[in-house]
Amino acid sequence: MATGTALRKPRRRGAATSASRRMLSPDRLALPDYEYLAQRHVLTYMEDAVSQLLENREDISQYGIARFFTEYFNSVCQGTHILFREFSFIQATPHNRASFLRAFWRCFRTVGKNGDLLTMKEYHCLLQLLCPDFPLELTQKAARIVLMDDAMDCLMSFSDFLFAFQIQFYYSEFLESVAAIYQDLLTGKNPNTVIVPTSSSGQHRQRPALTETSALEGVEASLFYQYLENLCDRHKYSCPPPALVKEVLSNVQRLTFYGFLVALSKHHGINQALGALPDKGDLMHDPAMDEELERLMAQLPGLLTTPTSGTEGGCPRTSPRMGSPWKPLHHPRKVDAESDGSTEETEESET
Incomplete structure (x- = not known):
């Protein structure tokens, strides 16, 4: 039933x-x-x-x-x-x-x-x-x-x-925070502010628009990981295993935000850790x-x-x-005779 x-x-x-x-x-x-x-x-x-x-x-x-x-x-x-x-x-x-x-x-x-x-x-x-x-x-x-x-x-x-x-x-809420960190690094700011996840709100913020030049250049992977490691430590809702995030970022020197998302989506270990598919x-x-x-x-x-x-x-x-x-x-469903x-x-x- x-x-x-x-x-x-x-x-x-x-x-x-x-x-x-x-x-x-x-x-x-x-x-x-x-x-x-x-x-x-x-x-x-x-x-x-x-x-x-x-x-x-x-x-x-x-x-x-x-x-x-x-x-x-x-x-x-x-x-x-x-x-x-x-x-x-x-x-x-x-x-x-x-x-x-x-x-x-x-x-x-x-x-x-x-x-x-x-x-x-x-x-x-x-x-x-x-x-x-x-x-x-x-x-x-x-x-x-x-x-x-x-x-x-x-x-x-x-x-x-x-x-x-x-x-x-x-990982919706986690990715919103990642997008904010990425944008701050891209513009030379110190990523001090992290979006607080609100799992029950159902609201999703728009990701910041990136210029064509900045989207191609990306950010330094090692610096990006330092902030993501701290984010994973205090993120209460859900995030990929930090060790696997580090593995993704250790293979490149620089990467773009969407390059990072593509790497996450194709990572065998992250899919296994999530356990849904x-x-x-x-x-x-x-x-x-x-x-x-x-x-x-x-x-x-x-x-x-x-x-x-x-x-x-x-x-x-x-x-x-x-x-x-x-x-x-x-x-x-009843069949209508007419x-x-x-x-x-x-x-x-x-x-």
Whole structure:
């Protein structure tokens, strides 16, 4: 009954996410109770669960509160709790972000398998199928990592966009601080001010515009790392492992801001440390999920489609409603005896 039921039950026992394994780690016993609860964002999930309980209390009354909480926290552990939820929720915790990345990869992996190349706007439409209010700005920033100085309407492969999007989405607040440090170094200022991450605000600042000359020259990598090392030490939300950041910067003498982001997105160790996506070579291989997707597509024939088919301005005319982990999102559609069965009427009736 959880949101995304077809994605909810893994086929293999070893398919538990790295985030859920960390939740079950014996290391948790070494932390004070309050510190463990804060580190794992338990209160965030408790507040959301209670909110969902109150919102759907009439439906839940026939099943029982205990069963609801069991279903809810099972969906959290399995990573399906973020499907069709609002952006403020999917970016609220590192586990939510990793779960959303994994869901996006699994749902639209067929784009990569088919060799399709999509534009930034088309990838944004796919993101909106899973999160209807996903901000365009984050998609644009991810596309900029891939396209660099090319026009934003250029085509991108699924794997290129996915790994760039992973870095931009998961480390969003960290990258805002990095951009501020980079701009200060570029203009000869002392980077004393660091942007304080606000994970619950949903607001993302525009990156400072760089001149053509400064963008080509970049900054000294060793000096850049000194400030990033300090940033990683005090960054409370999420940042790449400092040792891996040092490894990225030790291979060059100077680099640009977007050169740094490209290096992060292509770094094998950073992808492994984040734990949301497989290695690039295994990106298109997920036999168990192929079976799940076949069942999902049979139930939701209009969900996994190419963004340009049946669209206006590159986006689908309809998007899934936001749902709770308790109520089923979709119900069998009744056939109108007087309908002529045209696609146009069907799409309009769903709007």
